[in-house]
Amino acid sequence: MERETHEESGDFAPESPLLGRGNPDFPGKSSSATACVLLSTFVAVSGSYVFGSAIGYSSPAQSGIIDDLNLSVAEYSWFGSILTIGAMIGGAMSGQIADKLGRRSTMAFAEVFCIVGWATISFAKVAGWLDAGRFLVGYGMGVISFVVPVYIAEITPKDLRGGFTTVHQLVICFGVSITYLIGSFVGWRILAAAGLVPCLVQLIGLSFIPESPRWLAKVGKWGDFEIALQRLRGEFADISSESDEIKGYTEALDRLPKGSMLDLFQRRYAGSVIVGVGLMVLQQFGGVNGVSFYASSIFISAGFSSSLGMIAMVLVQIPMTILGVILTDKSGRRPLLLVSATGTCIGCLLVGTSFFLQGLMLLKETTPFLALLGVLMYTGSFSLGMGGIPWVIMSEIFPIHMKGSAGSLVTVVSWLGSWIVSFAFNFLMNWNSSGTFFIFAAFCGFTVIFVAKLVPETKGRTLEEIQSSMNSVSL
Template sequence: MDIQSERRRLLDAEGGDEDPTGLMSEQEAYLSKVKNRKLYLATFASVLGPMSFGFVLGYSSPAIPELTKIADPRLRLDDVQASWFGSIVTVGAAVGGLLGGWMVDKIGRKLSLMFCSLPFVFGFTVIIAAQNVWMLYLGRVLTGLASGVTSLVVPLYISEMAHERVRGTLGSCVQLMVVLGIMGVYLAGLFLDWRWLAICSSIPPTLMMVCMCFMPETPRFLLSQGKRREAEEALRFLRGPDAPVEWECARIEDACEEQGSSFQMSDLKDPGVYKPLVIGIMLMVFQQMTGINAIMFYAENIFEQAHFKDSDLASVIVGLIQVVFTAVAALIMDKAGRKVLLIISGVAMAISTTAFGVYFYLMSKMHSTTSLSLLMLDVQSTAGEEPHADLAWLALASMAVFITGFALGWGPIPWLVMSEIFPVKVRGFASAACVLTNWGMAFIVTKTFQDMMSLLTSAGTFWLFASVCIVNVIFTMAFIPETKGKTLEQIEATFRGTSGP
């Protein structure tokens, strides 16, 4: 092993003093010999899963308008059926989150990813071959199930493969590929009917299954199973031929031995387990309570009021904003840090949802004033249209700021932090709890949204979201540790209150 001599060489070149612990210098010496080409390849293969997940989420938007007008009465959706066609995915995804938590611990990260491509393909095949509405529902549940497994497994797979210098950037690619998939299906929906769109949507999961055949299992899972030789081979594949992988392997192995082999419910008393679990669950609650679903719900109406008559094109524009700023977040994640981006994101969303509340408040005032003047003066209804057009810029600006803020922080980072903070032995259980929380909150917020609007008014609902965004910022500042540049073992040690390995 050449770590010590390489460390001395780096210190001499930098004119630095010997580090008393030697840890940071050893890490630097090791990472200086790492080649990332095959790590990027393995990441690309795995993020075809989140792209498939994005296709599933986006599929209902172009498909529902066609299916509500289709000539075949067996497939035609009424309003209630269309609502279920869009939302039943969350039910499948919640189950998929639980299934994924069991699978990653029993059969590993790689096989879980390969298997979850099957319900993606089968689900879209059922939709393509659908003869009635129930077959459409079944297809959506199957693709939702696969999406739930994917949203859990892929962040874990990437975080356990990647080293600390690039883990934030590669982890952010999960959300980037989700929004790329959503935008891709919106674009394809401009040119293809719902059956051809389903055929296109089955391509990414098929590619993922093929590509993952040639990728390794994660070294941390292999070591947790006592497979030292296979773990070294996986590290050699991921780090390149020049890196002395025995050093990293020994470091991970020590951490695995310290934790013990399997998870017991009594482990929840350990601060190294319950602290990150609470943080992971709260991140998922706050992500869904920011109002992202409400903003997307209103997007079409807002564009129409701003005279964007083509709502399909408007959806593509929203998707493009998400893609651009999620890519920006990925590029700066390992430089700016997770905590700073979460705070910036929370502040931006608090400002934009407050502005949305002002917009709806002013609109309601204008509407009541216009109605009164129409009643008293019997003037033309066109007299009340100009104020709406004048205020459209406020809604458009608020939406742009909100989507930008969400894409920079609260979109990608909860998934990234979830994949970083849990000890190996509880990673399956804790990640399943987080994924179930996320999809459960998505379902609750979506289903209660109309009731909130009736109870609090549109303005009050968005001001409630603004309050939640402010609480997000306070929570981030008080409780979320910065994980930038730390190994997974160092992050675990932070929660245990010990020094990192």
């Protein structure tokens, strides 16, 4: 598809036969981030913080919940993993909801579920209510995981698209890290109540930001489209060229049939589906949610202080994620993915080796620090690329008329993998701690091969160019 996903992020190739050459001064104007773009991104990624706080919650809350509600390992594993079941359902519905309600209303819709969920957890007296609250948060999180990066991609210029979209992962990292820190000082009920704050920030903030102009054009709200585009580009910016391009492009899109989930499995979309789904499967089966959900128990099992270990994770995660945001539009997606996957593989090997040596009763003084080093290398490497870039690529490779179906498919696959890993992790650790991390290392190693062979570099390329190289579709 050569031009279809252009609507989504404002990328329009000057040589496009559909759109014409346009204003040569336009690219320079579109590359600046106005105050409205910055505010809109901030409000959108408040949802990303909710995502991160939900992921980070189960680790610091584990001992308190188990003690207070007398839960077994299996019951707590269910509590930890039911988040991802809710996210799978939310993810399956996210594309269609975002297409029907709009990006902004979809974020508000998701936050209602998150607010009810956090409140339910905070006041839960029995495991059933605890699980219900966790499920509701997961549902909202599943919707957020799709709509936030898509909204950001649609309002930002092409040369800022990668960095701005990766901010989604940066704020997820902040959410995880700050939840770890707060959880070291407060009980699990207060920690759940704290999860309400970013939900309310986004819900209130949504009334101050514009809807995606691309979505407004798609549904034919041309007056609102002009207003939203002007706000995003600046009060005195000349939007006539961009507006004409979007209108012409939208008219062409109207001639395309609406894509269904089954249409994704046509041969012409095979490249996009393999890359999008493959990256999400490998991201999850590399063990990220096992490490994120149960970091404290990993450190305890390794003989290291859980509180010190989690603080160390925070000190590594945040700067590495910031570095990834900076480098995404500079070094490119592929190099960061390759370095990131290699680092996660080495990190898993180090943790696995630590547990293996413990089983042999060797190097007792060294193995806890080896496990710490491995977890930190894994966390830092994942934050650098594998955490955010798969979502950036997902927002770039699918045609606009397939976006809802493709986004739902990829999001469901991601959360299905997350549920499998998060539910099985404690059982795997009881079975064989070293083997668990060696399995994760194998998936991380395969990721390096997958990226090297199949994932295209999308840095600096218009979405039309990406689509032309990956999908044999034309308007």
